Amino acid sequence: MTYEVIALTLEDIMALRVKVLRKDTPVTHCNYPEDAYEDVVHLGVRHAGIVIGTSSWFRTECPNLVGEAAVQLKGMAVDESLQGSGLGAMIISAGVAHARDCGANVVWARARDSALGFYLQCGFAEIGPGYVDEPTGMPHHNVFRRI
Numbered sequence: 001m002t003y004e005v006i007a008l009t010l011e012d013i014m015a016l017r018v019k020v021l022r023k024d025t026p027v028t029h030c031n032y033p034e035d036a037y038e039d040v041v042h043l044g045v046r047h048a049g050i051v052i053g054t055s056s057w058f059r060t061e062c063p064n065l066v067g068e069a070a071v072q073l074k075g076m077a078v079d080e081s082l083q084g085s086g087l088g089a090m091i092i093s094a095g096v097a098h099a100r101d102c103g104a105n106v107v108w109a110r111a112r113d114s115a116l117g118f119y120l121q122c123g124f125a126e127i128g129p130g131y132v133d134e135p136t137g138m139p140h141h142n143v144f145r146r147i
Helices: 010-021 087-101 113-121
Strands: 006-008 041-047 050-059 070-078 106-112 125-132 139-146
Touching: 010 041, 010 050, 010 070, 041 087, 050 087, 070 087, 087 106, 106 113, 113 125, 113 139
Parallel strands: 070 106
Antiparallel strands: 006 041, 041 050, 050 070, 106 139, 125 139
């Protein structure tokens, strides 16, 4: 199967965000303040009319790399049945290309520790100490990738 990463709307991606990113957490919504940013772009993949992978990208400085032009990746989610298929890496590649087009030299994210292996395989590195994300109660690390 060949997939294409496209721009989607917030409404398009919300069901998958909640399904994947709020599973086994006390939170039932997945709205981010950054969704209202003027420059936010939601990238994802649809199959048979259903969104099966998504991520959101917007310009904001990485707290660990102050002063560098950066784009943050947030809300990375791939349907559980497709995790490990390469779909996530494809979405990351499209987001990195978008970040380059925005003039960024760094892409960064607040990554769940359970997903660190994925980010490392996509060329990211951990930066800064780990922490527990308040909404989910899950351990996280910031990760970054120079582009």
